Amino acid sequence: xxxxxxxxxxxxxxxxxxxxxxxxxxxxxxxxxxxxxxxxxxxxxxxxxxxxxxxxxxxxxxxxxxxxxxxxxxxxxxxxxxxxxxxxxxxxxxxxxxxxxxxxxxxxxxxxxxxxxxxx
Numbered sequence: 001x002x003x004x005x006x007x008x009x010x011x012x013x014x015x016x017x018x019x020x021x022x023x024x025x026x027x028x029x030x031x032x033x034x035x036x037x038x039x040x041x042x043x044x045x046x047x048x049x050x051x052x053x054x055x056x057x058x059x060x061x062x063x064x065x066x067x068x069x070x071x072x073x074x075x076x077x078x079x080x081x082x083x084x085x086x087x088x089x090x091x092x093x094x095x096x097x098x099x100x101x102x103x104x105x106x107x108x109x110x111x112x113x114x115x116x117x118x119x120x
Contacts, residue, residue: 020059045097046109086120
């Protein structure tokens with residue numbers, strides 16, 4: 001996740017692509033079938049499920065032809081600056097939480113909600 005974040009910061013990768021990769025790493029780290037990964041990841045890393053859902057929706061369903069991940073995006077428009085800032089804030093926190101959990105999976109963390117991130 002850190003490598004992809006650095007690639008994004010160096011303008012070698014788009015924000016939606018990097019954010020999607022990080023989301024899939026977080027979900028896949030649960031080792032579960034695809035169904036249920038996001039919910040379990042939210043619990044494990046102290047993020048409300050709606051935060052991960054919103055990130056998934058943004059990276060999969062928004063974006064213009066230059067930045068969207070999917071050709072058939074439901075909302076083909078440019079990201080707003082608020083959406084970009086929100087995605088960056090969430091990804092940074094996900095990277096931190098995965099690192100903290102790897103260091104000590106028994107520690108308790110404050111669960112982050114949509115209110116803990118910039119408004120979008």
